[in-house]
Amino acid sequence: MKNFYKRGMLIIMFLLAMALLVMLAMGQAKAATPSSSTLLFYQQDISGTVTNTNGEPLLGVTVQIKNKNQGVNTNLDGDYSIYASPGDTLIFSSIGYKTREVSVNSQTTISISLQKDVASLNEVQINAGYYNTTRRESTGNISRVTAEEIENQPLVSPLQALQGRMAGVEITTNASSPGAASNIRIRGVNSLREEGNFPLYIIDGVPVNSIPLESTSLLGNVGIDPLNNLDINNIESIEVLKDADATAIYGSRGANGVVLITTKKGRMLGTGLEVGFYYGAATVPNRLDLLNTQEYLDVRRRALQNDGVEPTERNAYDLLVWDQDRYTDWQEFLFGGTAETANANIAFTGGSERTSFRLGGSYFTQGTIYPGDYDYRKVTGNLNLNHTSKDNRFQLNLAVNYGVDRNNLVGNVDFNASTIYLAPNAPKIFNEDGSLNWEDWGGAGLKNPLQGYFNNTSTNSDNLISNIGLSYEIVTGLRLKTSMGYTYYNSSELREQPRRSYDPSESITNKANHLKADRRSWIVEPQILYNQAFGKLNLEALAGATFQENNSIRESFLSDGYASESLIGNIGAAEKIINAKRDNTDYRYAAIFSRLGFNWDRKYYLNLTGRRDGSSRFGPNNRFANFGAIGTAWIFSEEPFIKNNLPFLSFGKLRGSYGTTGNDQIGDYGYLDAYEATRGPGGLYPTGLANPDYSWEINKKLEAGMELGFLQDRFRLSLSRYLNRSSNQLVGYPLPYLTGFTTVQANLPATVENSGWEITFNSINVDNDKFKWDTSFNLSFPENELVSYPDIEQSSYANTYRVGHPLNISLLYEYTGLDPETRFYTIRDVNEDGRFDYQDRIVIQDRNRKFFGGLNNNLTYKSISLQFLWEFVKQDGFSSGFSAGNIGNSSDVILSSLDGVGPYQQLSQSVAASRAYNYVLSTTFPMHDASYLRLKTLSLAYQLPLKFTNSIGAKNWKLYVRGQNLLTLTDYEGLDPENPYSVAIGNLRTLTGGMHINF
Structure with missing residues (x-):
């Protein structure tokens, strides 16, 4: 804990020092501003304020001198200052507002107001990776969310902020503990390998390893999110690239889509201070409907009665040994707590005419819903610096994001799986002194269900x-550019296992698991860009190269035999060190890429992209591969016959793309024989079998789309149809045991297809001086299919996949109802061989979502704003917990079995009944509709009057209340329909209140 706070203080001190240096540099720059009479003779200082039609100041308006490369942006108060000659003309422009031109003449003060322009929203700049584009001119499919949408959510990872907001992007939360990695799939699953389906993360131009980090805690099943250390408040936008035209420029790294995260930049002119804070609480929003003590005891007695078995202390200790009047709501006990959460952030921005900066930091903490002292804390710092030379030829951009966190996670006790089905009259977990109760549980021959409770994983x-970008314009339209990045991720995990966590009758010692991961990478990308207009023909050309190297180190060992619990983790105090292992891998990647973009009269667009990649993960014969794409668009609304005959159609575009991307997301050195040292001296043993001939996975993407705007773009509709095929599948192919190896890296002759429809709709319903209301809607219909796999019946995947069906399936038995004599579940023996195996699993259950989407609304009335997002999903799910008659609680749906009616089998604790129950779990019987409609986010904000805020020295002051996962409408009987095939808590209901102030 002390080290954590030391790190936090060092970050804050670093930020303050950088702020001081930048302010000193700005002061010197200001002092050096030319002020000779010669300069003033030709130019004069023009200043003023830019507001909207309501008189409110506009931030970030570009004020540029016409026909000159000279301009500034307005500050938080809408103020600007620029040197101009009397003969110059100033151009005032801002996204969403109509551009105005004003002649300087003899004026020294020019203050204007800008009118809203709905049509100009199509000109919003979109980050396409190596270049920028707009929604109007984009030939690819790019989804975008902005800072306003991201900041409305009290989250740890920025990925979770995308839920329900993007068509074609599925994100599921895997655990309730903060820091757990979420699942993200962009247009489905392309690879048979789990690690082959992660998208590419790019943060300020720097690629970040997207594979979750390993953990020895319960998060080991899902991993730790590598984006946890980012500051949510410092994100300007997140773009997701989906089709071939958008992703092909990233080659093999863009096969599963690209997530571009752009952090905030400083504003020019003057200085400003932003301060934000919120505090709130999170709880589990749902409970299972389980039996109370009296209901449970009635069920247990009826089960024994049906079996004709006399209860004994061995087969019915819950009836004869445990207290018949005791009741514990185990759900409330295990995850009924309240997790407090808080966040504080601060940012200092400023700049001059040529230099701007943003310096910020934040602190985030969240407690736990589980019993025990568990929490998550992080401190982040960020710096963004931009500088442009006086002649606008040279530009420098620096972005640095640094974060440290301390995740004090659950040790090895699963609080939300089998433990919630404990008998409601089971003994207490703890003794009066806080130690685990072993005596009462041992009396029934059981272990305490919270064995391992005092374990702790930290x-x-x-x-x-970090990234620095340098660019220089050699001549007009020709620019050299270099982007250089460096990333460093270090994770150190200690899992303490004290002796008091386990039964004292067993010979268990104090021990600890140590795990350390280190990821380092650097990247250099030199580029040359050319932009030129030849009459109505506009050309944009880009050529560049990528040189990247990643180094990963993993260390793990077990230290055992500590004399005292207080010494656990101190390696020098351990009696022995066992299972020590260290892996060191290097990955090198190189590429050349190019893009040619043509447009004629801003109506006809053609985009050509090519890339040649080289990866160290392949053998010398297959190390390089070529990828490319073509994208086209036609803005048909610019044609005279459309303008003249369809005046209500303000925008219309047809676009299409086709191309290939690759995939090299496999382990390193798979093409070589691998050996490890034996534990004894002087020996090696083989651990990996060489295969120098495997090659790249290939993903071919085809898309067609249409975008429409009506009534000056107040209503906008987008429709996309895509078809992606991934072939030459890279897998660890299983080998027979007699070979001495479990797998060998190889290409399988399998083809996976993802296709679907995506619909987005945006509308400005009301827009006047007092009331504004806009709506956005997205809907996705995904389809996944294993198109071909020759001789799959003879492969090791014969019992996993079926040709013509999705990858994510369950092979199930056919349920044939209740046996009329025993009233136990029965299933069909297809081949009538007297046993049940995969030959009898003839039912194929699709576990994918049928469709999903979101509906978002933003309403503003004067100083009050309301935002809410509904997320919806159509899917099937699995529900268990209807085991009838055994020791352990059940869902209350089995109460109908007391009278021998209903769909559930007769109450029994016999072996035959348990076998029937286990079989029926692998049929469609427990499958139910798990669709849901969820109020994902809700934000209500109030802007304090400007007279008040100005009187205390603030520029604006906003108070807000925000909610997350407030309401879920569903027929699903499990804890969270977002995870319909597991008894797991994925999302917490969170309510926070806070404020945001600008000075």
Whole structure:
């Protein structure tokens, strides 16, 4: 804990020092401003304020001198200052507002107001990776969310902020503990390998390893999110690239889509201070409907009665040994707590005419809903610096994001799986002195269900993401550019296992598991860009190269035999060190890429992209591969016959793309024989079998789309149809045991297809001086299919996949109802061989979502704003917990079995009944509709009057209340329909209140 706070203080001190240096540099720059009479003779200082039609100041309006490369942006008060000659003309422009031109003449003060322009929203700049585009001119499919949408959510990872907001992007939360990695799939699953389906993360131009980090805690099943250390408040936008035209420029790294995260930049002119804070609480929003003590005891007695079995202390200790009047709501006990959460952030921005900066930091903490002292804390710092030379030829952009966190996670006790089905009259977990109760549980021959409770897993991580971009315009339209990045991620995890967590009758010692991961990478990308207009023909050309190297180190060992619990983790105090292992891998990647973009009269667009990649993960014969794409668009609304005959159609575009991307997301050195040292001296043993001939996975993407705007773009509709095929599948192919190896890296002759429809709709319903209301809607219909796999019946995947069906399936038995004599579940023996195996699993259950989407609304009335997002999903799910008659609680739906009616089998604790129950779990019987409609986010804000805020020295002051996962409408009987095939808590209901102030 002390080290954590030391790190936090060092970050804050670093930020303050950088702020001081930048302010001193700005002061010197200001002092050096030319002020000779010669300069003033030709130019004069023009200043003023830019407001909207309501008189409110506009931030970030570009004020540029016409026909000159000279301009500034307005500050938070809408003020600007620029040197101009009397003969110059100033151009005032801002996204969403109509551009105005004003002649300087003899004026020294020019203050204007700008009118809203709905049509200009199509000109919003979109980050396409190596270049920028707009929604109007984009030939690819790019989804975008902005800072306003991201900041409305009290989250740890920025990925979770995308839920329900993007068509074609599925994100599921895997655990309730903060820091757990979420699942993200962009247009489905392309690879048979789990690690082959992660998208590419790019943060300020720097690629970040997207594979979750390993953990020895319960998060080991899902991993730790590598984006945890980012500051949510410092994100300007997140773009997701989906089709071939958008992703092909990233080659093999863009096969599963690209997530571009752009952090905030400073504003020019003057200085400003932003301060934000919120505090709130999170709880589990749902409970299972389980039996109370009296209901449970009635069920247990009826089960024994049906079996004709006399209860004994061995087969019915819950009836004869445990207290018949005791009742414990185990759900409330295990995860009924309240997790407090808080966040504070601060940012200092400023700049001059040529230099701007943003310096910020934040602190985030969240407690736990589980019993025990568990929490998550992180401190982040960020710096963004931009500088442009006086002649606008040279530009420098620096972005640094650094974060440290301390994740004090659950040790090895699963609080939300089998433990919630404990008998409601089971003994207490703890003794009066706080120790685990072993006596009462041992009396029934059981272990305490919270064995391992005092274990503790603490993960400390440091994450640095830095990038510097340099560019220089050689001649008009020709620019050289270099982007250089460096990332460092260090994670150190200690899992303490004290002796008091386990039964004292067993010979268990104090011990600890140590796990350390270190990821470092650097990247250099030199580029040359050319932009030129030849009459109505506009050309944009880009050529560049990528040189990247990643180094990963993993260390793990077990230290055992500590004399005292207080010494656990101190390696020098351990009696022995066992299972020590260290892996060191290097990955090198190189590429050349190019893009040619043509447009004629801003109506006809053609985009050509090519890339040649080289990866160290392949053998010398297959190390390089070529990828490319073509994208086209036609803005048909610019044609005279459309303008003249369809005046209500303000915008219309047809677009299409086709191309290939690759995939090299496999382990390193798979093409070589691998050996490890034996534990004894002087020996090696083989651990990996060489295969120098495997090659790249290939993903071919085809898309067609249409975008429409009506009534000056007050209503906008987008429709996309895509078809992606991934072939030459890279897998660890299983080998027979007699070979001495479990797998060998190889290409399988399998083809996976993802297709679907995506619909987005945006509308400005009301827009006047007092009331504004806009709506956005997205809907996705995804389809996944294993198109071909020759001789799959003879492969090791014969019992996993079926040709013509999705990858994510369950092979199930056919349920044939209740046996009329025993009233136990029965299933069909297809081949009538007297046993049940995969030959009898003839039912194929699709576990994918049928469709999903979101509906978002933003309403503003004067100083009050309301935002809410509904997320919806159509899917099937699995529900268990209807085991009838055994020791352990059940869902209350089995109460109908007391009278021998209903769909559930007769109450029994016999072996035959248990076997029937286990079989029926692998049929469609427990499958139900798990669709849901969820109020994902809700934000209500109030802007304090400007007279008040100005009187205390603030520029604006906003108070807000925000909610997350407030309401879920569903027929699903499990804890969370977002995870319909597991008894797991994925999302917490969170309510926070806070404020945001600008000075």
